[in-house]
Amino acid sequence: MGRSHFESAEDYVAWVENPRRVVYVEWRKVRHEKSRGLTSHSWLEVSLLDGRRLRLEIYADQGYTELHYDPANKSDSRFFDPQSTLYDDRAAESQDLARPLTAETLTREAKELARRRPYSL
16 A cells, blocks of 8 residues: 555645645746747646646746746736647646645745756756
8 A cells, every 4th residue: 555645634634625735737848949949948837726826947047936827817928828838748637746745845846956956958
């Protein structure tokens, strides 16, 4: 039997009901003409239980960045890139992830990874 990520049934229920629970993750990419058709940038796009979304990126000049999208406030159109596509069909629902994630856990680990690993072209 697999190892449980929760100490109790109450912990599991709290995670299931957490509005900041990660429910879907996509690795997206975009190609620009100046890059001669090669993938010039990619990022993680994360959907949360409450309908909000996160876009996690690392840039050579800026380092780690996060964009937040709230469906109740659609004023920031920079979140969505209409030219982006899914990177090699890489997408996962919460049950496909190695362990349960919340937005806070994912962003904390992404920041740490970005700090430890140099940007690579």
